Amino acid sequence: MGESEDRAISRRDRQRQVTLDEITSSAQRQLTEHGVRGFSLRAVAREVGLTPSAIYRYYDSQTALVSAVALTAYEQATDALRTAADLTAGQHTRGRLEAVFTAYRAWALTHPGEFELLFATDQSLLRADEPAPSDPANLHRLYQVPLEVLADGIGRGEVACAPEAATGPQALTRPAAAVRREVAERTGHEVGEEPCLAMVSAWVSVHGYVALDLYGHLGAFLVDRKACFRRHLGAVLDTLGV
Amino acid sequence: MGESEDRAISRRDRQRQVTLDEITSSAQRQLTEHGVRGFSLRAVAREVGLTPSAIYRYYDSQTALVSAVALTAYEQATDALRTAADLTAGQHTRGRLEAVFTAYRAWALTHPGEFELLFATDQSLLRADEPAPSDPANLHRLYQVPLEVLADGIGRGEVACAPEAATGPQALTRPAAAVRREVAERTGHEVGEEPCLAMVSAWVSVHGYVALDLYGHLGAFLVDRKACFRRHLGAVLDTLGV
DNA sequence: CCGCTTCGTGAACGGCATTCACTGTGTGAA
DNA sequence: TTCACACAGTGAATGCCGTTCACGAAGCGG
Numbered sequence: 251m252g253e254s255e256d257r258a259i260s261r262r263d264r265q266r267q268v269t270l271d272e273i274t275s276s277a278q279r280q281l282t283e284h285g286v287r288g289f290s291l292r293a294v295a296r297e298v299g300l301t302p303s304a305i306y307r308y309y310d311s312q313t314a315l316v317s318a319v320a321l322t323a324y325e326q327a328t329d330a331l332r333t334a335a336d337l338t339a340g341q342h343t344r345g346r347l348e349a350v351f352t353a354y355r356a357w358a359l360t361h362p363g364e365f366e367l368l369f370a371t372d373q374s375l376l377r378a379d380e381p382a383p384s385d386p387a388n389l390h391r392l393y394q395v396p397l398e399v400l401a402d403g404i405g406r407g408e409v410a411c412a413p414e415a416a417t418g419p420q421a422l423t424r425p426a427a428a429v430r431r432e433v434a435e436r437t438g439h440e441v442g443e444e445p446c447l448a449m450v451s452a453w454v455s456v457h458g459y460v461a462l463d464l465y466g467h468l469g470a471f472l473v474d475r476k477a478c479f480r481r482h483l484g485a486v487l488d489t490l491g492v
Numbered sequence: 493m494g495e496s497e498d499r500a501i502s503r504r505d506r507q508r509q510v511t512l513d514e515i516t517s518s519a520q521r522q523l524t525e526h527g528v529r530g531f532s533l534r535a536v537a538r539e540v541g542l543t544p545s546a547i548y549r550y551y552d553s554q555t556a557l558v559s560a561v562a563l564t565a566y567e568q569a570t571d572a573l574r575t576a577a578d579l580t581a582g583q584h585t586r587g588r589l590e591a592v593f594t595a596y597r598a599w600a601l602t603h604p605g606e607f608e609l610l611f612a613t614d615q616s617l618l619r620a621d622e623p624a625p626s627d628p629a630n631l632h633r634l635y636q637v638p639l640e641v642l643a644d645g646i647g648r649g650e651v652a653c654a655p656e657a658a659t660g661p662q663a664l665t666r667p668a669a670a671v672r673r674e675v676a677e678r679t680g681h682e683v684g685e686e687p688c689l690a691m692v693s694a695w696v697s698v699h700g701y702v703a704l705d706l707y708g709h710l711g712a713f714l715v716d717r718k719a720c721f722r723r724h725l726g727a728v729l730d731t732l733g734v
Numbered sequence: 735c736c737g738c739t740t741c742g743t744g745a746a747c748g749g750c751a752t753t754c755a756c757t758g759t760g761t762g763a764a
Numbered sequence: 765t766t767c768a769c770a771c772a773g774t775g776a777a778t779g780c781c782g783t784t785c786a787c788g789a790a791g792c793g794g
Contacts, residue, residue, distance in 0.1 A: 370608070454704055455697035
C-alpha cells in the first residue's frame with residue numbers, strides 16, 4: 251500500500267520519462283538552431299550522452315522523433331495565439347485579431363526551425379506512425395483561435411454576420427465544419443461558412459507575409475518589414491470586414 | 493580561317509557544355525521528383541553515368557549545382573508569369589493580373605521541388621559563389637511582371653493612380669526602387685511607391701495560398717482548392733483596387 | 735610530336751540513419 | 765531471497781551521403 255500515488259510507476263519508468271523528455275527537448279533545440287535540414291539524430295544522441303542506436307529505444311526512427319517535435323511545436327504555436335487572444339479579451343475584434351496574427355508572426359520569427367517544420371516542409375520528414383504528426387487536427391486547433399475571436403465579435407454585434415449565402419454545395423471539409431461547430435459551442439455564437447472562408451483567406455495572406463519574410467525574400471523589397479506587416483495586416487483585416 | 497562562327501569553340505568545349513547541361517537538367521528533374529531534401533549529388537552522377545567526383549569538374553559543390561538549378565528555376569517561373577501577361581495583353585488589368593497570379597500557382601503546383609527550393613528553404617542549400625543563386629535580382633524580375641501589368645493599367649486610365657502620399661521616409665529598398673524605375677521605362681508609366689507596396693501585399697497573399705496549398709495544409713479546410721483560390725485572388729485584387 | 739590542360743576514375747575520409755547481437759541491471763513473481 | 769525476464773544501453777556493421785585526392789587517359793595548342 252505505502253505510496254498511493256505513484257505506486258504503479260516504477261523507478262525505471264520515471265527514468266525513462268526523464269531521458270525521453272531530454273531527447274525530445276534536445277531535438278527541438280537543435281531543430282530551432284540548425285533548421286530542418288541540419289537536423290541530425292546522431293547530434294541529438296551526442297548532446298544527451300547516448301549512443302545513436304539508444305535513441306531507437308525511445309523513437310522508432312528519426313521521422314518519429316521529428317514528428318513528436320512537430321506535435322509540441324503545433325501546441326506551442328497554438329498557445330502563443332491563444333495567449334494573444336486571451337490577453338486582449340474584451341477589446342475590439344479588430345485589435346484582437348491584430349494581436350493574434352502579430353503573435354503568429356512573432357512566433358515564426360523566434361522559432362524558424364519549427365515554422366519550417368510545420369509549414370514549409372514536404373511530409374517526408376513527418377508522417378510517422380504513432381503521434382499524429384501533421385494531423386490536420388493540429389492545424390485546425392491553430393486556426394480555431396482567430397475564428398473564436400471572430401465568433402466573439404459576432405456575438406457582441408461588432409461584426410456583421412453575412413446572411414449565410416449559399417456558397418455552392420459545400421466549401422468547407424467535414425473536419426473544418428467540426429471546427430466551426432466547436433467554435434459555436436465554445437463562444438455561443440454561430441459563424442457562417444462564409445466568414446470561415448474569409449478567415450482562411452486572411453490567415454493565408456498573413457502566412458504568406460510571414461513565410462516570405464522569414465526566408466529573407468521581403469528584405470529585397472521592404473525597408474521596415476515590421477511596419478509593412480502592420481500595413482499588410484490592416485488591409486487583410488479590412489477585407490475580412492472587421 | 494575556315495569556319496568563322498565557332499572557331500574558338502573546340503571539340504572538347506562543346507562536349508563539356510553538353511554534359512554540363514545533362515548534369516543540370518538531371519539535377520532539376522531529380523529536384524522536382526524528390527524534393528530539396530531527397531536531392532542527392534551521387535544520384536545525379538548515377539543518372540548521367542558519371543562518378544560522383546566527376547561532377548566536381550563542373551560544379552564546385554552540391555551547393556553550386558543546386559544554386560544553378562535555382563537560377564534557371566527563377567527564370568522559368570518568371571517566364572511562366574510573363575507568358576500569362578503577354579497572352580492577355582490588351583485585356584482588362586484585373587483579368588491580366590488574375591492570369592498572372594493563376595500562372596504563379598500553376599507553376600508552383602507543377603514544379604513543387606523548384607518552388608520549395610526558391611521560397612521555402614533556408615539558404616543553406618543555396619548561397620554559392622558563382623551564379624548569383626538567391627540573388628534578390630531574380631526575385632525582382634519575378635515581381636516585375638505583375639507590376640508591369642499594373643503600370644500598363646495605370647497608363648490606360650483603368651487603374652486609379654493614388655496621389656503619391658508621403659509614406660514616411662521610404663518604404664521600398666533601393667533595388668526595389670530600381671525595379672519601379674525599370675517598369676516605368678518599359679511601360680512608359682510611373683507607378684508610385686504606394687501601388688508598389690500594395691502589389692507586394694497582393695503577391696504575398698497569393699504566395700501564402702499557394703504555399704499552404706502545396707504542402708497540403710489547405711486540404712484540411714477546403715473542398716475545392718482551385719475554386720477557393722479564385723475566391724481568394726478576387727479578394728486580393730479587390731484590395732489592390734484593380 | 736610534346737607538354738599541358740582537362741575529363742574522368744577509384745579509393746579514401748568522415749558523417750549520416752538504421753539494424754542487430756550483445757551485456758548488464760532493475761523488476762515482478764515464485 | 766532467488767530467478768527469469770523485460771529493457772536501457774552498447775558497439776560493430778551496412779549502406780547511404782558529400783567531398784578530396786592521386787592518378788591515368790585523352791584532347792589540345794605550339
